[in-house]
Amino acid sequence: MRAAAALLGVLGVAAVGPAAWAAERPLRVAAATVCADQYVLALADRVQIAALSPDAIDPTLSLMAEQAAGLPRLSPSAETYLDAGVDVLVTNAWSDHQTVAMVERFGVTVVRIPLVDSLDAVAEATTAVARALGQADRGRVLVAGLRQRMEAVAAAPNGAGRMGLYLRPGGGTAAAGSFVDTIMSKAGLRNKATEQGLAGWASTDLERFIADPPEVIVTSFFESPYPGSGRAFSSHPAFTRRAANLKRADVPGAMWVCSGWMLAEAAAHLNAELAR
Numbered sequence: 001m002r003a004a005a006a007l008l009g010v011l012g013v014a015a016v017g018p019a020a021w022a023a024e025r026p027l028r029v030a031a032a033t034v035c036a037d038q039y040v041l042a043l044a045d046r047v048q049i050a051a052l053s054p055d056a057i058d059p060t061l062s063l064m065a066e067q068a069a070g071l072p073r074l075s076p077s078a079e080t081y082l083d084a085g086v087d088v089l090v091t092n093a094w095s096d097h098q099t100v101a102m103v104e105r106f107g108v109t110v111v112r113i114p115l116v117d118s119l120d121a122v123a124e125a126t127t128a129v130a131r132a133l134g135q136a137d138r139g140r141v142l143v144a145g146l147r148q149r150m151e152a153v154a155a156a157p158n159g160a161g162r163m164g165l166y167l168r169p170g171g172g173t174a175a176a177g178s179f180v181d182t183i184m185s186k187a188g189l190r191n192k193a194t195e196q197g198l199a200g201w202a203s204t205d206l207e208r209f210i211a212d213p214p215e216v217i218v219t220s221f222f223e224s225p226y227p228g229s230g231r232a233f234s235s236h237p238a239f240t241r242r243a244a245n246l247k248r249a250d251v252p253g254a255m256w257v258c259s260g261w262m263l264a265e266a267a268a269h270l271n272a273e274l275a276r
Contacts, residue, residue, distance in 0.1 A: 027134050030084065032076045032091035032099070034061045035113055035258035039126070040090055041067045042142060042261060043135045050084045060224045063254040063262050078102035088132055092258070116259045117179045119150055126261050142261050149264035150186060158274035159188025164249075165204070165214035166193065168221050171233035173204045179259040184218065187271045206233060210242050217246050218270065221253035249273035 030051040031040040037056040041064040055061045056068035074080045093112035111132045123143045130139020166174045174180035175193035177200040192214040255266035
């Protein structure tokens with residue numbers, strides 16, 4: 001296993017890029033999370049991909065589920081990655097620290113994707129991942145597309161200053177300090193969660209929603225097929241009655257499952273929904 005040779009540190013992305021690899025085979029890459037899947041599938045050559053996460057083919061979570069079809073998927077563990085001969089592991093900065101530490105001890109390069117809320121930070125994280133995969137040119141193209149689509153939304157926002165509230169099925173919301181808030185702002189919406197005094201990733205309660213609803217609800221993950229107590233908010237009769245009289249813009253959860261290059265898709269989709 002080749003030892004890491006260079007350190008790439010960009011806004012919290014701890015990524016070590018290999019100085020060289022054997023000419024007889026490509027750099028072998030694995031994604032440990034569905035967020036990492038999106039980066040690996042967008043940036044790596046197919047022949048480079050040693051493994052994706054178990055959720056890579058779930059279209060409710062992965063924007064690139066179709067591209068993931070036919071590729072190996074592994075449950076995250078140091079043993080499985082080492083057995084697969086992985087050279088670079090891409091994962092979330094906030095998860096599975098034990099596995100990450102173990103593979104690093106065996107010389108695997110680890111790229112940690114940060115949770116960020118600004119376009120510049122997303123671009124820098126994308127650049128860092130691309131370099132670690134030996135795909136710097138592809139990273140530049142992806143970043144250019146991200147910026148171009150975001151600028152197009154910001155230049156013609158359809159939110160028109162309306163009050164919006166982001167909701168997940170369990171009542172989760174997002175205020176200033178989250179990438180959802182960044183996208184809502186690009187599309188011209190005011191964020192009701194922020195104006196209610198919330199910050200970052202937060203929750204709203206049903207009584208407040210009923211008594212003081214927004215003009216527009218921005219929903220995500222409502223299309224998920226998985227039932228459970230996490231849907232208690234969205235399945236409550238009081239919510240469904242109130243929501244039926246509100247304008248609604250639904251953004252597929254896979255478009256912003258994390259703060260990655262996919263946010264360009266989320267922004268364009270939200271802006272189109274607001275026009276509708």
